[in-house]
Amino acid sequence: MTRSPSITSRRSLDGTLPRVPHGEPSPDTTATYREERRHAWRALHALRRAGFGWAQAAWFQVASIGAAVALTILEFFLELRGLEIVAREEFGALSYTNAEPPSGPPLMVLIVAAVLIIVGAMVWKCQGWPWLFVGAVVMTIGSAIQLPVESNAITNAFELALLTSIMATKAFQDRRSVSGTARHGEPVGEPA
Numbered sequence: 001m002t003r004s005p006s007i008t009s010r011r012s013l014d015g016t017l018p019r020v021p022h023g024e025p026s027p028d029t030t031a032t033y034r035e036e037r038r039h040a041w042r043a044l045h046a047l048r049r050a051g052f053g054w055a056q057a058a059w060f061q062v063a064s065i066g067a068a069v070a071l072t073i074l075e076f077f078l079e080l081r082g083l084e085i086v087a088r089e090e091f092g093a094l095s096y097t098n099a100e101p102p103s104g105p106p107l108m109v110l111i112v113a114a115v116l117i118i119v120g121a122m123v124w125k126c127q128g129w130p131w132l133f134v135g136a137v138v139m140t141i142g143s144a145i146q147l148p149v150e151s152n153a154i155t156n157a158f159e160l161a162l163l164t165s166i167m168a169t170k171a172f173q174d175r176r177s178v179s180g181t182a183r184h185g186e187p188v189g190e191p192a
Contacts, residue, residue, distance in 0.1 A: 075107065117133060135162045143155060
């Protein structure tokens with residue numbers, strides 16, 4: 001959930017900025033969207049581990065995969081097709097960014113943020129663990145608000161908060177599965 005896809009590399013040996021082929025997305029552009037899909041999969045996995053039986057049903061798996069494929073195709077047509085990137089230097093590091101500033105956050109980022117917040121709320125209600133919800137809200141707000149910091153690297157701190165909350169949720173659910181409880185002392189199984 002970053003403001004704009006970019007990668008960092010070094011200058012060419014002759015000290016000039018490397019040329020970017022017209023119309024070719026940067027290698028990290030697709031990596032950014034791939035990471036968004038991973039966040040969504042982690043959230044859905046948290047639902048299964050929280051004991052929601054419907055999250056383990058075959059129809060849910062097919063619907064999740066279908067939604068991921070549909071979002072990927074939609075994102076290609078809305079964001080990546082015709083993307084022109086330019087090299088720029090920021091704080092001594094070379095990065096590639098969109099030639100035109102984005103008009104807003106990509107649709108996939110908004111949908112994944114919504115999924116993370118909803119799943120975080122469900123895990124909180126079911127298991128009493130608020131941290132996935134908190135991490136998703138912090139990441140969403142942190143990405144949406146323009147902070148008075150010159151570098152876009154602050155977004156990485158919000159991404160770190162989200163990843164930490166995802167890992168903490170997984171560790172929490174691992175401990176609960178060892179003890180055989182899904183919800184506040186109830187046995188693992190279908191939530192009430």
